[in-house]
Amino acid sequence: MTISKRARYALMALMGVGLAFIYVPLSVVVINSFNSSRTFSWPPSSFTTEWWSKAISNTGVRKALSWSLAAGFSATLIALLLGTSLAFAVSRYNFFGKDIISLLVVLPISLPGVVTGIALSNAFNQEIGLSTGLLTIVIGHATFCIVVVYNNALARLRRMGTSLQEASMDLGANGITTFRLITLPNLASALFAGGLLAFGLSFDEIVVTTFTAGPGIETLPIWIYNNLFRPNQAPIVNVVAATLVVVSVIPIYLSQRLSQDSTSGGRF
Amino acid sequence: MKNSVSTWMHKRPKLRLAALLAAPTLWLVVAYLGALGALLITAFFTIDNFTGNVIAKFNLGNFHDMLTDPAYRNVVLRTLGIAISVTIICAVLAVPMAFFMAKIAKQKSQKILVALVLTPLWASYLVKIYAWRTMLEPNTGVMDWILGPIGIHSPGFGGPAIIIGLSYLWLPYMILPIYAGLERLPNSLLDASGDLGARNFYTFRRVVLPLIFPSLVAGSMFTFSLSLGDYITAQIIGGKLQMLGNVVYQNFSINLPFAATIATIPVAIMAIYLWLIRRTGALASL
Numbered sequence: 001m002t003i004s005k006r007a008r009y010a011l012m013a014l015m016g017v018g019l020a021f022i023y024v025p026l027s028v029v030v031i032n033s034f035n036s037s038r039t040f041s042w043p044p045s046s047f048t049t050e051w052w053s054k055a056i057s058n059t060g061v062r063k064a065l066s067w068s069l070a071a072g073f074s075a076t077l078i079a080l081l082l083g084t085s086l087a088f089a090v091s092r093y094n095f096f097g098k099d100i101i102s103l104l105v106v107l108p109i110s111l112p113g114v115v116t117g118i119a120l121s122n123a124f125n126q127e128i129g130l131s132t133g134l135l136t137i138v139i140g141h142a143t144f145c146i147v148v149v150y151n152n153a154l155a156r157l158r159r160m161g162t163s164l165q166e167a168s169m170d171l172g173a174n175g176i177t178t179f180r181l182i183t184l185p186n187l188a189s190a191l192f193a194g195g196l197l198a199f200g201l202s203f204d205e206i207v208v209t210t211f212t213a214g215p216g217i218e219t220l221p222i223w224i225y226n227n228l229f230r231p232n233q234a235p236i237v238n239v240v241a242a243t244l245v246v247v248s249v250i251p252i253y254l255s256q257r258l259s260q261d262s263t264s265g266g267r268f
Numbered sequence: 269m270k271n272s273v274s275t276w277m278h279k280r281p282k283l284r285l286a287a288l289l290a291a292p293t294l295w296l297v298v299a300y301l302g303a304l305g306a307l308l309i310t311a312f313f314t315i316d317n318f319t320g321n322v323i324a325k326f327n328l329g330n331f332h333d334m335l336t337d338p339a340y341r342n343v344v345l346r347t348l349g350i351a352i353s354v355t356i357i358c359a360v361l362a363v364p365m366a367f368f369m370a371k372i373a374k375q376k377s378q379k380i381l382v383a384l385v386l387t388p389l390w391a392s393y394l395v396k397i398y399a400w401r402t403m404l405e406p407n408t409g410v411m412d413w414i415l416g417p418i419g420i421h422s423p424g425f426g427g428p429a430i431i432i433g434l435s436y437l438w439l440p441y442m443i444l445p446i447y448a449g450l451e452r453l454p455n456s457l458l459d460a461s462g463d464l465g466a467r468n469f470y471t472f473r474r475v476v477l478p479l480i481f482p483s484l485v486a487g488s489m490f491t492f493s494l495s496l497g498d499y500i501t502a503q504i505i506g507g508k509l510q511m512l513g514n515v516v517y518q519n520f521s522i523n524l525p526f527a528a529t530i531a532t533i534p535v536a537i538m539a540i541y542l543w544l545i546r547r548t549g550a551l552a553s554l
Contacts (some may be wrong), residue, residue: 007468014364025399070440086292093285112497114513123303174274248390
């Protein structure tokens with residue numbers, strides 16, 4: 001490569017600045033969770049783990065976490081079923097309206113969350129009279145999670161081709177056996193990556209959730225948002241925030257170990 | 269029995285297709301498209317001023333109000349300005365970073381850099397904006413503490429804070445497509461340009477930039493559309509400043525038809541944007 005030394009160093013410096021821009025705010029959140037001052041004046045006055053032990057026993061946080069997990073797992077399950085069958089249909093068949101379907105599936109993440117949110121809320125309340133609760137949250141989340149499972153599954157199915165299945169059928173296996181022993185194992189890692197991303201999207205979602213959650217339900221992001229401006233809750237919010245920053249390493253680690261093609265999680 | 273079901277299905281590809289399509293299509297068309305359609309229709313309704321109930325009588329009053337009130341025009345222009353600024357900042361930051369990752373970093377550090385850029389995508393949206401609240405807090409914030417001594421002070425909460433916060437949120441969405449585009453670009457092209465006497469910057473401008481342009485546009489779709497509809501960032505670090513999303517959010521509980529009318533603006537802007545970029549090939553490189 002014919003790039004001058006000076007340009008190399010300049011680019012390396014810009015990379016460093018970019019990474020600092022990304023990581024300084026996140027580090028501040030983690031450091032602040034150990035800040036003993038209640039007002040979080042910077043720099044921290046002294047170190048304490050008091051807020052951590054208080055946050056762990058905080059019932060509001062625990063409840064919010066369990067709502068988030070329930071919503072995340074349910075939405076992911078629905079997205080896996082719907083996204084995978086749609087990916088099979090699009091990759092293996094030709095049918096009228098195929099382009100429209102592939103456009104329709106991206107629409108929920110392309111349109112602003114606030115539009116999806118008020119549309120669903122309006123439909124639940126005015127059109128079908130469904131009272132808001134966990135069910136409506138799951139419906140909202142699943143709607144925009146389908147696309148990430150679909151993208152991952154579709155990419156894998158296209159790369160796989162049909163020769164393996166044909167070979168299996170030629171050797172006498174029926175459709176169900178072929179699916180169980182050939183197609184599904186080959187698809188598994190793509191489905192895992194898609195499911196992981198779907199869960200991540202659901203777990204972090206706030207806008208659509210705001211409009212579809214019933215009055216009694218707080219998911220973790222809603223809990224954070226509701227307590228963000230309450231001074232006496234600030235230490236607990238800091239601990240929850242720091243935990244979420246640290247935990248975000250896990251899905252990256254999992255997806256990087258899994259396969260190279262899914263590191264972007266199929267968002268692109 | 270199992271075998272015969274399987275054979276029976278195998279002989280009927282149309283039935284298999286219908287079985288695969290039924291649930292997802294029903295979900296997307298009925299639950300999602302239906303809800304969007306109902307919202308669009310609501311945009312033409314009004315509310316009863318006394319009861320606050322929606323009156324289902326078709327009229328263009330909301331659109332008339334929206335287009336004639338200069339306050340809404342200002343919000344639209346401000347939101348567009350913010351979305352465009354965020355897109356430009358993300359592009360300016362992302363191109364050198366992606367170039368370093370794809371063309372200069374060694375294979376081993378390449379993987380680590382990609383992971384480092386991806387990790388914040390998984391950190392909570394609210395946490396990231398909350399982090400910038402701590403960063404930008406006037407006088408007691410981290411920014412004043414780090415950069416104060418060299419004379420750079422926090423802009424406080426308002427428009428610039430929203431632009432910083434949104435750029436921070438969407439930066440990885442810009443880096444990744446550009447990185448992918450640069451990975452596909454053969455090194456030999458850069459060598460050839462250099463051999464023919466082009467300097468670094470000239471090669472970048474005449475060879476690299478035109479080739480990664482679709483990736484740049486693909487990234488801009490995320491940074492632009494995600495900024496366009498955002499309202500939480502404005503609520504947390506925007507001070508009193510309002511974006512389109514805030515107007516929708518505020519009207520949602522008091523005047524749903526008008527909220528629906530305002531919500532058609534970002535959708536229309538995105539439709540125009542997608543129409544404009546359809547020729548660049550960005551949609552195919554997503």
